[in-house]
Amino acid sequence: MSTDTGPTTDRAPDGSVPGGKATAGTTDARGIRKGMRPERQEPTLPTLGALGMLRWGWRQLTSMRTALFLLLLLSIAAVPGSIFPQRNIDAGRVADYIAQNPTSSPWLDRLGFFDVYASPWFSAIYLLLFVSLVGCIVPRTKVHLQALRSTPPRAPARLKRLDEHTELTTTLPPEEALEAARAVLKRKRFRLHSHDGTSVSAESGYLRETGNLLFHLALTGIIIGMAVGHLFGWRGDIILAEGDKFASSAGTYNTISPGPWVDTETLPPFVLSLDKLHVEFNETPGRDFGKPRLFDAQTTLQSSPGAPKTDENVSVNHPITVDGADIFLLGNGYTPVITVRDAKGNVLYREATPFLPQDPNYRSVGVIKVPSASPKQLGFTGFFLPTAEPTFTNGPVSLFPDANNPEIAMSLWEGNLFPGGAPQSVYTLNTEQMKQVLQSNGSPALFRLKPGQTKELPGGRGSITFDSVKRFAGLSVRTDPGAPISLVSAILATLGLILGLTIKRRRVFVRVRPATAADGPPGDTGHGAGSTLDSTLDSPPGADGRPATVVTIGGLSKDSDPGLAAIVTAITTGVTDRLAERTDRS
Amino acid sequence: MNLAANANAALYASMIVYTLAMLAFTWHLAARAPKVADSKQVADVAATERESVLVGAGAPSTTERRPSMPYAAGPGFEESLKSRQRGSIALMLTYLASALLVASVLMRGLAVGRPPWGNMFEFATAAAAAVGAAYSVLAKRNNWQWLGVFIVTPILLVLGLALTVLYTEAGELMPALKSYWLGIHVSVAFLAVAFFTLAFAVGLLYLVRLRREEKPPAKPSFIESLPTSASLERTAYSLNMVAFILWTFTLIAGAIWAKQAWGAYWQWDPKEVWTFVIWTVYAAYMHSRATAGVDHRRSMYIALAGYVAVIINFTLVNLVSTFVGMHNYSGM
Ligand code: HEM
Numbered sequence: 001m002s003t004d005t006g007p008t009t010d011r012a013p014d015g016s017v018p019g020g021k022a023t024a025g026t027t028d029a030r031g032i033r034k035g036m037r038p039e040r041q042e043p044t045l046p047t048l049g050a051l052g053m054l055r056w057g058w059r060q061l062t063s064m065r066t067a068l069f070l071l072l073l074l075s076i077a078a079v080p081g082s083i084f085p086q087r088n089i090d091a092g093r094v095a096d097y098i099a100q101n102p103t104s105s106p107w108l109d110r111l112g113f114f115d116v117y118a119s120p121w122f123s124a125i126y127l128l129l130f131v132s133l134v135g136c137i138v139p140r141t142k143v144h145l146q147a148l149r150s151t152p153p154r155a156p157a158r159l160k161r162l163d164e165h166t167e168l169t170t171t172l173p174p175e176e177a178l179e180a181a182r183a184v185l186k187r188k189r190f191r192l193h194s195h196d197g198t199s200v201s202a203e204s205g206y207l208r209e210t211g212n213l214l215f216h217l218a219l220t221g222i223i224i225g226m227a228v229g230h231l232f233g234w235r236g237d238i239i240l241a242e243g244d245k246f247a248s249s250a251g252t253y254n255t256i257s258p259g260p261w262v263d264t265e266t267l268p269p270f271v272l273s274l275d276k277l278h279v280e281f282n283e284t285p286g287r288d289f290g291k292p293r294l295f296d297a298q299t300t301l302q303s304s305p306g307a308p309k310t311d312e313n314v315s316v317n318h319p320i321t322v323d324g325a326d327i328f329l330l331g332n333g334y335t336p337v338i339t340v341r342d343a344k345g346n347v348l349y350r351e352a353t354p355f356l357p358q359d360p361n362y363r364s365v366g367v368i369k370v371p372s373a374s375p376k377q378l379g380f381t382g383f384f385l386p387t388a389e390p391t392f393t394n395g396p397v398s399l400f401p402d403a404n405n406p407e408i409a410m411s412l413w414e415g416n417l418f419p420g421g422a423p424q425s426v427y428t429l430n431t432e433q434m435k436q437v438l439q440s441n442g443s444p445a446l447f448r449l450k451p452g453q454t455k456e457l458p459g460g461r462g463s464i465t466f467d468s469v470k471r472f473a474g475l476s477v478r479t480d481p482g483a484p485i486s487l488v489s490a491i492l493a494t495l496g497l498i499l500g501l502t503i504k505r506r507r508v509f510v511r512v513r514p515a516t517a518a519d520g521p522p523g524d525t526g527h528g529a530g531s532t533l534d535s536t537l538d539s540p541p542g543a544d545g546r547p548a549t550v551v552t553i554g555g556l557s558k559d560s561d562p563g564l565a566a567i568v569t570a571i572t573t574g575v576t577d578r579l580a581e582r583t584d585r586s
Numbered sequence: 587m588n589l590a591a592n593a594n595a596a597l598y599a600s601m602i603v604y605t606l607a608m609l610a611f612t613w614h615l616a617a618r619a620p621k622v623a624d625s626k627q628v629a630d631v632a633a634t635e636r637e638s639v640l641v642g643a644g645a646p647s648t649t650e651r652r653p654s655m656p657y658a659a660g661p662g663f664e665e666s667l668k669s670r671q672r673g674s675i676a677l678m679l680t681y682l683a684s685a686l687l688v689a690s691v692l693m694r695g696l697a698v699g700r701p702p703w704g705n706m707f708e709f710a711t712a713a714a715a716a717v718g719a720a721y722s723v724l725a726k727r728n729n730w731q732w733l734g735v736f737i738v739t740p741i742l743l744v745l746g747l748a749l750t751v752l753y754t755e756a757g758e759l760m761p762a763l764k765s766y767w768l769g770i771h772v773s774v775a776f777l778a779v780a781f782f783t784l785a786f787a788v789g790l791l792y793l794v795r796l797r798r799e800e801k802p803p804a805k806p807s808f809i810e811s812l813p814t815s816a817s818l819e820r821t822a823y824s825l826n827m828v829a830f831i832l833w834t835f836t837l838i839a840g841a842i843w844a845k846q847a848w849g850a851y852w853q854w855d856p857k858e859v860w861t862f863v864i865w866t867v868y869a870a871y872m873h874s875r876a877t878a879g880v881d882h883r884r885s886m887y888i889a890l891a892g893y894v895a896v897i898i899n900f901t902l903v904n905l906v907s908t909f910v911g912m913h914n915y916s917g918m
Contacts, residue, residue, distance in 0.1 A: 082856035
């Protein structure tokens, strides 16, 4: 919004209204509206100079039209992020998408379509909007502070030109009629000022702009909260099998993503063990068959090693908090306990190995790496099926998410597990330097095992045993010190929005003048729009029943404002009541 | 008969009554069309009003249209007794139908022991109930009989779709939805959608009315009996304003809930993206309308685009797998 014209109305001293020929920038009877956002003449560029150009650019950036344009742009720019898979939500899906669309993906990737909300173009839009917002709030606040201290302007000469107007005559003397009008306006919380003895100017609805400013200011508060969260927040994810224990520190999380200004040495040192994970799925046949019904992790928590233990339940929608960090239950799955032995029966590997669920029936994939096997390292890759379809006619398929008929199906590879020694994911097997182990008949070796079963590996390589199956909980530990800032700001924004949208900025002017013979009997009212006063004044009034005073009331409002008419009516009633009071007293 | 079955019976009953209401509203509109003889006068009054607008508002660049009668029907229109009676009948039917629909939603909620919006079928019926209820509450006070057919017909369409395509037996919720925030966040969202819907219908009528005011048609129709375009525009604005406030609350409540359920209050999952898109589009509409020199008609286009986003948010985003994020509770 521009500030190159005065705050609100600077009406000509006599209050006259430029007769319908008002140009943009000057104010007219509806000055409340125009003055707030005057249309600016486009400045001519060449004569501006460097500073002038800057100032011009700033004005453009902080104009309402730019804000409008940027808002629309932002909404359009946000859409691709809901159409293309996003790395921040599911990197796996992005990889799948790139594999399936080899021609378009590199371009999409280069343009940031898989990271829309971190892309330069998206950031540019919201940063510009943010700058525009700040550049808009500051001058508006100044203007508003001035408006708060200013007095309502002088009443225009011809009130009948205003949106709502009415005229009435009364037997009250002018001062008393004016006093009655003032009383009504005061009760309606108007700010009053009399520029002369025969008129009163009133204004109300300052809270509208206050609310508006509060709203915009709070928007910046939300953004600041998000920035604080980004800089000082961190999240760490853990996969914890039933019976296992986790001690929090920078090195113990499966993945940890700290904000740039987080000191990972100061993470809360809590210790958490997963005693039991309760899971329920819908077993009633129908559309919801197999849908999850309950996830509840029963845990034991210590705020630091050696601290007293407390029992805590973490479930979906019910995180627990320790040392300012919230612990969420975000996933679950199965960890088959698998043992691999060499030909002599020495245990080479025995672990509860998490398998990651791939579909709603928890067909899960996992990998077992046995680097200690000799002469060549061994790697297993395959599936865990909680309720295996026994025939495997369509490959390994699970029929139900609960462990009703658990089975693993693994194939075997041998060779070099870690080519180049590069770090790799524990959930994938890098087969670059490995060969699949075949059976004696030449087909790939496949091991299908139920809990308790053992199979020999071909060629005297040893054996594999599926001991048992446990559940795991996918837990996420997060802190976001910016969240409270954003939350408070959001609440203030809503408040400001309600004030800014529902409160109407209004001006009401009242003028009184002694009646002349031409003014007719008391009770005659003008024909203003919204004037609902009929003959409220027909009771016999003052001394000789002749009108003493003509009261003209005019009101104008910034927007559609059905309430304005009611105020004009109220003043009329107020004057009438005052009259009745006086009659009573005398 | 158990509660869930009663809920379905009430749903069918409400559809029948809504159908009757739709017919009655159409019948009412037929009675509203001004006679050709009156139409000249209607056009004249409209023209005079436009002129006075230009003079009164000063610079022709401002699109200010002075209301002559803010919430009354269009100039020169005198509603006939016949049309008024038909309008009342239609309104009565709408009250009944909306009451049946709300009762159906409530019974379903009681049957499942949770807020009755846990899958797409329940979403659709609850949203339709919100629209029906909002219209029923506001219609009489504002003399919105002319709006009825444009509200009741989409409600019927949505209910029909819900029953044929989306129907799901009353069941329990998935864990992610088991939170009192489901009650708060989603019910306010429905209310917001109800107001957006009313505003959308009024907004469309505004555009039609405005067009016909600018180029008066040879033969008047019920459109000429509506409130003036300026008045329709203000009504649409007020409705959008209420909806926008409710939507802001929806957005915030959703973020709070997301923080509880997923550990992060905002992570740009598709549902969040579209909630945000809707919010920014309507914020742009509010700005556009408040910016001097921007035609109200153009602002209205933005609001209509916002409503398209609302529809996408409640349909495509819930159902199409490209959009599937963490909100995939549609039960499809
Ligand atoms: C961050 C994005 C923004 C959002 C979401 C936003 C939203 C809103 C909303 C909802 C309103 C209420 C509309 C009304 O009162 O009719 C409003 C009003 C307003 N906004 Fe913004 N706004 C944003 C940025 C800006 C910027 C950058 C400016 C400055 C150029 C600005 C200037 C104004 C002004 C002057 C009003 C008052 C309009 C009136 O008189 O009613 N806004 N804004």
